[in-house]
Amino acid sequence: MTLLDRFLAGxxxxxxxxxxxxxxxxxGYDQLLARIFSGGRRAYRVGLTGPPGAGKSSLVNRLxxxxxxxxxxxxxxxxxxxxxxxxxxxxxxxxxxxALYGRxxxxxxxxxxxxxxxxxxxxxxxxxxxxEGFGFDVIxxxxxxxGQIELDVASVCDSVVVVFVxxxxxxxxxxxxxxxxxxxxxxxxKSDRPGAERIxxxxxxxxxxxxQVRSTSRGASSAPWEIPVMQTVAIRDxxxxxxxxxxxxxxxxxxxxxxxxxxxxxxxxxxVLTLTELANDQLEKxxxxxxxxxxxxxxxxxxxxxxYSIARQLFETWRRGRT
Amino acid sequence: MTLLDRFLAGxxxxxxxxxxxxxxxxxGYDQLLARIFSGGRRAYRVGLTGPPGAGKSSLVNRLxxxxxxxxxxxxxxxxxxxxxxxxxxxxxxxxxxxALYGRxxxxxxxxxxxxxxxxxxxxxxxxxxxxEGFGFDVIxxxxxxxGQIELDVASVCDSVVVVFVxxxxxxxxxxxxxxxxxxxxxxxxKSDRPGAERIxxxxxxxxxxxxQVRSTSRGASSAPWEIPVMQTVAIRDxxxxxxxxxxxxxxxxxxxxxxxxxxxxxxxxxxVLTLTELANDQLEKxxxxxxxxxxxxxxxxxxxxxxYSIARQLFETWRRGRT
Numbered sequence: 238m239t240l241l242d243r244f245l246a247g248x249x250x251x252x253x254x255x256x257x258x259x260x261x262x263x264x265g266y267d268q269l270l271a272r273i274f275s276g277g278r279r280a281y282r283v284g285l286t287g288p289p290g291a292g293k294s295s296l297v298n299r300l301x302x303x304x305x306x307x308x309x310x311x312x313x314x315x316x317x318x319x320x321x322x323x324x325x326x327x328x329x330x331x332x333x334x335x336a337l338y339g340r341x342x343x344x345x346x347x348x349x350x351x352x353x354x355x356x357x358x359x360x361x362x363x364x365x366x367x368x369e370g371f372g373f374d375v376i377x378x379x380x381x382x383x384g385q386i387e388l389d390v391a392s393v394c395d396s397v398v399v400v401f402v403x404x405x406x407x408x409x410x411x412x413x414x415x416x417x418x419x420x421x422x423x424x425x426x427k428s429d430r431p432g433a434e435r436i437x438x439x440x441x442x443x444x445x446x447x448x449q450v451r452s453t454s455r456g457a458s459s460a461p462w463e464i465p466v467m468q469t470v471a472i473r474d475x476x477x478x479x480x481x482x483x484x485x486x487x488x489x490x491x492x493x494x495x496x497x498x499x500x501x502x503x504x505x506x507x508x509v510l511t512l513t514e515l516a517n518d519q520l521e522k523x524x525x526x527x528x529x530x531x532x533x534x535x536x537x538x539x540x541x542x543x544x545y546s547i548a549r550q551l552f553e554t555w556r557r558g559r560t
Numbered sequence: 561m562t563l564l565d566r567f568l569a570g571x572x573x574x575x576x577x578x579x580x581x582x583x584x585x586x587x588g589y590d591q592l593l594a595r596i597f598s599g600g601r602r603a604y605r606v607g608l609t610g611p612p613g614a615g616k617s618s619l620v621n622r623l624x625x626x627x628x629x630x631x632x633x634x635x636x637x638x639x640x641x642x643x644x645x646x647x648x649x650x651x652x653x654x655x656x657x658x659a660l661y662g663r664x665x666x667x668x669x670x671x672x673x674x675x676x677x678x679x680x681x682x683x684x685x686x687x688x689x690x691x692e693g694f695g696f697d698v699i700x701x702x703x704x705x706x707g708q709i710e711l712d713v714a715s716v717c718d719s720v721v722v723v724f725v726x727x728x729x730x731x732x733x734x735x736x737x738x739x740x741x742x743x744x745x746x747x748x749x750k751s752d753r754p755g756a757e758r759i760x761x762x763x764x765x766x767x768x769x770x771x772q773v774r775s776t777s778r779g780a781s782s783a784p785w786e787i788p789v790m791q792t793v794a795i796r797d798x799x800x801x802x803x804x805x806x807x808x809x810x811x812x813x814x815x816x817x818x819x820x821x822x823x824x825x826x827x828x829x830x831x832v833l834t835l836t837e838l839a840n841d842q843l844e845k846x847x848x849x850x851x852x853x854x855x856x857x858x859x860x861x862x863x864x865x866x867x868y869s870i871a872r873q874l875f876e877t878w879r880r881g882r883t
Contacts, residue, residue, distance in 0.1 A: 509848055520835065556881070558880075
């Protein structure tokens with residue numbers, strides 16, 4: 238039996254191997270993905286992002302158990318270097334995660350953070366495709382939300398939950414500048430701590446202002462999605478099903494608002510990501526390892542050329558297939 | 561006078577315009593960069609990264625004043641969405657920054673965080689080239705260090721300072737998984753707070769272990785760089801010149817250890833970044849806007865094709881210049 242056969246027969250060891258093969262961009266990974274790709278059926282991809290220490294992994298943990306109890310198959314992808322799923326967090330956290338590993342309908346995978354962020358988003362998307370092909374219903378993608386990466390990784394998800402905590406006045410600041418734009422659902426975790434009500438009110442007033450600005454600029458079009466602010470205490474399993482209901486409402490909203498349009502936007506962004514990755518992959522394999530590049534570097538170091546003109550020459554030569 | 565003439569004549573308004581032109585990837589930006597590129601002379605690029613709230617902006621502020629007082633021209637690039645330099649932080653922080661704006665030998669620029677992280681690193685490198693061409697001696701690049709982005713942006717810097725604070729036990733965790741590998745100098749800011757000595761000791765013991773592992777695996781080669789752990793209290797201007805001395809020692813180390821090799825590694829990584837950016841730019845302009853892509857999306861949505869085979873077809877067609 239080939240790896241693909243075993244994969245299609247539901248072998249979890251084969252699943253893990255296929256993911257590694259795809260993640261490593263091994264020769265022929267895209268042909269393998271082409272065969273795994275399951276046209277119509279798609280898992281629902283939910284991104285969870287937020288600052289380190291917001292409790293994203295605990296939330297993912299609780300959501301996975303909730304969905305697993307509903308007989309849904311749940312894939313977890315951790316692209317957060319501080320996540321216990323990816324081995325970055327304290328021992329205690331990792332011990333708590335052990336409970337998940339025994340469940341047959343939960344699969345956990347951490348993504349290496351090497352490569353560029355764009356490459357990481359493409360790899361995350363591809364691992365989602367593998368999990369979909371294996372028959373997972375929901376994929377939870379955990380990523381740390383304080384830089385550019387969450388924007389890239391969020392682009393592969395259908396719904397994005399932005400997680401924050403009462404302590405982090407900083408997080409509200411961060412949200413104003415980036416996270417705000419990608420959030421479909423806000424989740425105030427550790428909401429039994431002091432200041433929770435205040436920070437929730439603060440966030441809701443920001444959302445209110447945005448809503449007014451939007452409704453003025455867009456005119457009386459179809460009702461826009463109103464980003465809910467949910468409250469959870471993940472370690473006590475409080476508010477988890479309510480959080481999931483909010484995600485489900487967003488899913489419904491997306492599908493009802495413009496189902497064809499949504500699928501096509503999604504397909505387009507996935508395709509562009511795939512193309513970019515393929516182009517960079519080809520560049521790397523056929524151009525970055527040639528003598529051309531070494532000679533160009535010498536010219537730049539010796540002051541005989543500037544990198545921009547050299548780059549254009551190398552690129553044009555490469556594109557015409559002469560390297 | 562053309563924009564380039566005014567730029568070369570030292571006009572700061574022209575500098576700002578050139579940066580925008582380059583950052584926006586306006587038509588011909590690479591030709592402009594080719595003319596600005598100053599072969600031999602290079603500014604020293606120092607990256608400062610670390611979690612939000614570690615006080616990176618205050619450090620950058622103090623370092624800029626220190627260097628400016630030594631008659632050095634200092635460029636500041638903020639790619640951190642939570643930085644006061646990029647407008648993301650609290651009003652009080654921004655007010656503190658006002659002091660810098662009056663200084664003729666300090667120039668501050670915030671980078672937009674749109675585009676991919678790889679694209680952001682390339683744009684940061686290009687803005688460095690512009691600042692170098694304008695005659696800056698030192699460029700301080702501030703970025704938030706909790707995801708992938710700091711690895712990409714760090715790749716354009718000569719020395720990387722990783723900033724952390726006593727409170728953040730998380731930050732040590734984060735360092736273990738990523739930041740550790742890019743740090744040339746550690747800076748424990750707010751080191752007058754409780755726990756500073758403990759966390760410094762913890763970090764130094766980790767560094768000790770790494771050093772032993774390294775010396776065993778590498779044999780008795782040239783002395784490796786020993787990452788120092790510096791202590792600062794940026795808001796009280798404490799430890800700033802010591803921090804800068806550590807950066808200077810690293811600069812010296814790099815230049816003495818293998819000057820030609822270092823310049824060539826640097827040139828190679830810059831060139832690869834430039835090439836990747838150029839390729840993605842060309843992809844975007846010539847492929848992502850064509851009817852080909854629209855038709856491909858339709859095929860995928862209707863279930864008649866998979867994105868991986870389609871991507872390869874589109875890419876090959878594009879490379880052969882038929883789109």
